[in-house]
Amino acid sequence: MTSALNQISSVANQLTYQITHDFDAQAELLRGWNQDYLQMSSGNFSGYVSEIKFDDVHLFLEYTSQALFQHGQLPEDVLAIGVPLAAKSQGVFCGSATNSNSIHIFSGHDGFEFYSPSELVMAGISVNRSALLSLLTAEEQESVQKNCAQAHLLQLNPTGLEAIRSFMRDIFHTVQVTPAVLHNPQITTSLRTSLLSLLADNLTHSYDTDPAPISTARCWKIVTESRELALSHAENPVSVAELCQHFGISRRTLQYCFHNLIGTSPVAYLRAERLNAVRHMLKDADSVTDAATYWGFWHFGHFSQEYKKMFGELPSATFKRLHALN
Structure with a gap:
């Protein structure tokens, strides 16, 4: 052979x-x-x-x-x-x-x-x-x-299918360029969590059914507690699957709560929380890479693009500006 x-x-x-x-x-x-x-x-x-x-x-x-x-x-x-x-x-x-x-x-x-x-x-x-x-x-x-x-x-x-394709392209590109990421337990744990969540989102069809009735107060509690969970698990970003398991609700109900109250998806919300956490951490971090990795962003090219889309500047620009003030 x-x-x-x-x-x-x-x-x-x-x-x-x-x-x-x-x-x-x-x-x-x-x-x-x-x-x-x-x-x-x-x-x-x-x-x-x-x-x-x-x-x-x-x-x-x-x-x-x-x-x-x-x-x-x-x-x-x-x-x-x-x-x-x-x-x-x-x-x-x-x-x-x-x-x-x-x-x-x-x-x-x-x-x-x-x-x-x-x-x-x-x-x-x-x-x-x-x-x-x-x-x-x-x-x-x-x-x-x-x-x-x-x-x-x-x-x-199409959205779910493209998410899987993008995940695969991104991880192979990242590992080929920087193979050392596979030796970082925090990054591999984050990758594993993201992958399992991606599969869960696409292999379950429970979201096709209407959610059970849920009050606005209960929805708000779910949103605020999701924020607390997201910020307390930097080393292992919280997934949608884990939120559903924590609250004992279906994906469709979780989607309903976020869209009904704040007009966004749970995935987008969790990502925004982590982007904001990186921005706050840049004040004291030794580098942009340290802050991004700490909050579970392993594909640095996409992280920079998402950061700029959210805040209007690259993370490197934020880092330089904040450290110039010190």
């Missing part, structure tokens, strides 16, 4: 990038997936798998130059999804034609079958199933279990 596979880089077994020129070798790269590949189009095969592993999280980008027939099966304790980032044509996943508004649920009792098109780039996420379910209400757990009982295509709204 060494002639068919090149391992380009490895950082503490957490970041790897491997190139292949043989589809059988490609099938073996994702360990634990028990995959077999058959090449269906003509021509020399080339492919790669770039992987990030930390804690119980496995992320990958896979490229395959030729059309393949793929078959595989994951362990029952693993929940895995895939989102195509690029493809030359349409594929077929578990009997359904692929489209731009769906994700691939690879998990399931009977495994998966995938006729993948040529020039495919697939972003994949696998996590421990129990870890995700522990963040959810009983109703949401039932929804996730139902959605992931068998491999299939799951339709998502």
Whole structure:
């Protein structure tokens, strides 16, 4: 297999990038997936798998130059999804034609079958199933279990789908540029929390139903207590899933409270609180990076853009201005 596979880089077994020129070798790269590949189009095969592993999280980008027939099966304790980032044509996943508004649920009792098109780039996420379910209400757990009982295509709204794509692009860019972030427990904990929350938001359908009646006073208490929770967990940013679990309410009810009272989403609110916390911390911090990392912002390019959008100036400008006054 060494002639068919090149391992380009490895950082503490957490970041790897491997190139292949043989589809059988490609099938073996994702360990634990028990995959077999058959090449269906003509021509020399080339492919790669770039992987990030930390804690119980496995992320990958896979490229395959030729059309393949793929078959595989994951362990029952693993929940895995895939989102195509690029493809030359349409594929077929578990009997359904692929489209731009769906994700691939690879998990399931009977495994998966995938006729993948040529020039495919697939972003994949696998996590421990129990870890995700522990963040959810009983109703949401039932929804996730139902959605992931068998491999299939799951339709998502464009916003949710783009959030997953953006997360994958951002984390691979960040880790490739600064691989040392994987050695920072605070950052990997933040990444894991963000990822589980992202999956919870998109694999539960309880938000499609109308929320149970809730008073304005109760909504306000939820909003104010959410602020306290956000500011008391700098080392591990609070997620929407954790707020729902804390208050014992569904995502739809949480959304209702925030939109009804302050006209924004819980995600946007939590992010605004952390951006403000960074701004306050810049007064005494040794650097912008220290303050951003402390409050769970690991993609510094996007952090700077969001900070400027919120406050009208780059965090570096705030830092220089505040320290010039000292």
